[in-house]
Amino acid sequence: MNKVGFVTGHRLPNTPDIHGMPLNQAVLARLAAGEAPQDAIDAALSECPEIDAGLIAMDTSGRIGFGNSVRVARRTDCGVAERRSDVAQLVLLHNSIFSAGSFAEKLADLAWSHLAGAPTSTxxxxxxxxxxxxxxxxxxxxxxxxxxxxxxxxxxxxxxxxxxxxxxxxxxxxxxxxxxxxxxxxxxxxxxxxxxxxxxxxxxxxxxxxxxxxxxxxxxxxxxxxxxxxxxxx
Structure with missing residues (x-):
């Protein structure tokens, strides 16, 4: 993590946007300019609805934003899960042609059990x-x-x-x-x-x-x- 936060993602989050900058770096630049993570991701993806990427961003204060492009959202193998409490938060995005059922929820439960001590069957x-x-x-x-x-x-x-x-x-x-x-x-x-x-x-x-x-x-x-x-x- 640098001084403003970090950006990760799935599919091809480093694909150049309409300005020629890698999409993940474009979101990071927006964080550096003072935008909230969700606003930064929404703005970047709205400019490139057909880019093949989903993104998660977090700033140094712990705020998280996430989202898939319109193109990725059309896929039938995507998963998203979110957990938040007073002591921890978690966001998960994935796509997998091999997943079955609520795979994102299973993975989120597993991660949440380590973050927050919650019981899980995964x-x-x-x-x-x-x-x-x-x-x-x-x-x-x-x-x-x-x-x-x-x-x-x-x-x-x-x-x-x-x-x-x-x-x-x-x-x-x-x-x-x-x-x-x-x-x-x-x-x-x-x-x-x-x-x-x-x-x-x-x-x-x-x-x-x-x-x-x-x-x-x-x-x-x-x-x-x-x-x-x-x-x-x-």
């Missing part, structure tokens, strides 16, 4: 090492208490012998920990597979999926917090 799980893929009658993912995926079971006959990029964890797969069903996969994992294994390199970053818990009492809001910080995903 969790992040990670493939952190080479992981076996086993043939099974049901799609299941086995995890440890810290959210590490230890095994994948799939009813897909071809997955165990596949040597290619494939959907290793299918949307809606059951999540099991210590012999108990704790949730379902809210996202999929597309990854390289090799004859019954996810051959993850030890130095490569963890591969995440989002889990929707059976009920929030199964896992405390920050059960995975320490491991999330190790993975750099907080």
């Amino acid at each position: 969790r992040l799980l990670f493939v952190r090492q080479r992981t076996p893929i086993r043939l099974s009658a049901r799609d299941r993912v086995h995890v440890t208490a810290d959210g590490t995926i230890t095994a994948i079971e799939s009813a897909n006959l071809r997955l165990q012998s596949a040597h290619r990029r494939a959907t290793a964890i299918y949307l809606g797969s059951e999540i099991w920990q210590d012999g108990q069903l704790i949730g379902w996969a809210a996202t999929e994992l597309l990854a390289e597979t090799s004859e019954g294994w996810l051959p993850k390199e030890a130095e490569s970053p963890p591969m995440p999926i989002v889990m929707e818990a059976v009920r929030t009492s199964h896992i405390t809001p920050h059960a995975f917090s320490s491991r999330l910080k190790q993975d750099g995903t907080h």
